[in-house]
Amino acid sequence: MIAHLLSAADLDRETATLVLDTATEMATVAGREVKKLPTLRGRTVVNLFYEDSTRTRTSFEVAAKRLSADVINFSAKGSSVSKGESLKDTALTLQAMGADAVVIRHSASGAAHRLAHWVDGSVVNAGDGTHEHPTQALLDAYTMRSRLGKLDGVRVAIVGDVLHSRVARSNVTLLATLGAEVTLVSPPTLLPVGVDSWPAAVSYDLDAVLPDTDAVMMLRVQRERMNDSFFPSAREYARRYGLDGARMRALPDHAIVMHPGPMNRGMEIAPEVADSARSTIVEQVANGVSVRMAVLYLLLGGKS
């Protein structure tokens, strides 16, 4: 197994499949009355969150606790970070406290890679700027595999604000590794430079793509990362790139609708779609715990 999980590119097909298979086993723990395994007893997992998070932080916390690890939740607000302490000094402090794994979310792309040079423990990237979010890609792949039965040859449309999305970047890489066919659907202004070198097709026309799609993944429009105007208006965006009920009905019957959360209801996704039977949004959250248990187990389980 690898020492850190910094990027979806760290996972070859065999390792990614091992994580998904391990997550399937971990999911059985959630169904028990006592939702705990003794595997990581005596190990310390630090959650180092410099950026806001609901799902990812609590998901890592629950995952580590279900494996009996000690968990320290460190958020930049209320810590010495607000006094100007650097990431390096914060890392060395956590290191001195004996962290076996550090889960980091940071607004700077590359922060997780830097951290991996400074601490002895395993580093898990829980989202670095617009760069990567590998455990999100793993939980998305897990969700698709469990709903559609396979990943090889599955047609996935990733729709919306690709430019600012670490979820899209990690998903494109991991899905290509696992043999899925990805199409990015986005207004030209929300596609990154160099997207033609990604292992994905590109389309500007959502209606043309939907009938040939097995899983459609809607991305949040990331207004907090936009200091410019990327589209004329919210209404115009929703009209061209939002998934409403009519568009959902153009999907094949077996197709699923995904969103990593948090959602802008009424913008990239209509409430009737988010709450429909095709939506896997709540399931993705539950699967996130199983996948993160698998990642922590595989990164730390073998080490003493």
Ligand code: NCD
């Ligand atoms: C995503 C993130 O923070 O990168 N959310 C998540 O982790 N579930 C996507 C987003 O913020 O839009």
